[in-house]
Amino acid sequence: MSNKTISVIISTYNAESWLEKVLWGYNAQTFKGFEMVIADDGSGPATKVLLERIQKEVFYPIVHVWQEDDGFQKSRILNKAIEKCSADYIVMSDGDCIPRNDFLAVHNRYREKGYFLSGGYFMLPMSISEKISAEDIETGRCFDVKWLKEHGLKSSFKNNKLTSGGFKAAFLNAITPTGATWNGHNASGWKGDIVAVNGFDERMQYGGQDRELGERLMNYGIKGKQIRYSAICVHLDHARGYKTPESIAKNQAIRQHTRNSKSVWTSFGIKKEK
Template sequence: MKASVIMSTYNAEAWLEKVLIGFSVQTEKDFEIIIADDGSRPATKELLDKLRKEISIPIVHVWHEDNGFQKSQILNKAIVASNSDYLIFTDGDCIPRRDFVEVHLNYREEGCFLSGGYFKLPMDISELISKEDIQEQRCFDLNWLKLHGLKDSCKNNKFTATGKMAVFLNWITPTKATWNGHNASGWKKDLVAINGFNQEMQYGGQDRELGERLFNYGLKSKQIRYSAICVHLDHKRGYVNEETWKKNYAIRENTRKNKVVRTPIGIDSNI
């Protein structure tokens, strides 16, 4: 199997179904999907059981009981459960364009991780997108999106840039090539070497902190912001709080200052 796609989710069945439909129509078929479920209600499992009958891509459901925002821990459990040496990370609210997996595999390189982004959609378009819109890739058609209310923006060129133009935009973008949990990939052995995600961290910067430790480990990053495209479905963020942000920022500061490579509480606490 060429890759394992690991995606996080929590009680968001409508969005998760759209994302899985997106992965069911990929140009590359040789991969598995690992659902990193941070304590969802039974409806998520019921959805996955239904979709397994409709989608040919293997779906593995990794779940633990709800204990607040524990995304880092469930992602580490998903890494342990993965069956490939190359891991692609995204979220259960990001619909991938049909070449998403293919692009990650084409750009993969020893000694590197890949950094992608997303295009954030407003709520009305997020709700509007149907199964057929995903299968026919209309949700990546700029004209279709504008017809349904998408405003003009310089960011819209993510939908139109292809080939050499996408490569050029990857090169000139001022956005740093960081580890972004909604669109990033790397070798499993490198993630295991740094002990995965820091489970002391809740919402706010835990993805970036993992990337900073990969840099400390000696890896470089490659920008694929305009090549690996996904659209982000809108939602509320009730788990954000200032205290957690401050705690996570202090951990990141320590990681950078002391060149931390291996987190003390990570993958190995789930084996």
């Protein structure tokens, strides 16, 4: 058995330069007791080459879970990654979200039986996304509003996500009108709870498969806890070629059924019904 108390699942698909920045972000974490599980939805060989190189440069172990490219099948690869997690607590994020150095410490501090944690992200424009270097991540500069503004960031209430600490972050978490949902870019929960509802529904492609998992967790009796102003990651910009009206409509119908039927189990998850 592993001595790691958190398994981090990062999803990726043919985005090596973004994934590398993200992995440097995890190398800067103050919380060290984790393993990294890469949920790779069919990337070409360049991702494997990157992971083999990075593994020699970071302190944490990396498990690479890969499947053949079959279009956007994120739900399927996430279920395979969940099965590979050796810790009893799972933090999920994406290969385009760089975590601040206290990201895992916050998830670790707030985790609680009977709950999942709902974090947010801070969206960066492409111009800044491309500029961020390994050193900017290591020093934490890329989370500093002053540095970001020097590189073109506009003023916005959302900048509070980066400047809030302690009491202010807790206050904003409490008053935010956004519900505590399972967000694929920044959420965490107990592996036992995720397995109990059978993981992600593999019929779902782009759009809301993370929320649907959260809705089944809530039907199962797990409550969401809001940490969007405390657990911070910056989201690197990219195109979304896999977003189609058909996939969104299909997923909305599945979510509607989950809510209406109060279902806790999907027959299209980790365990397949014969």
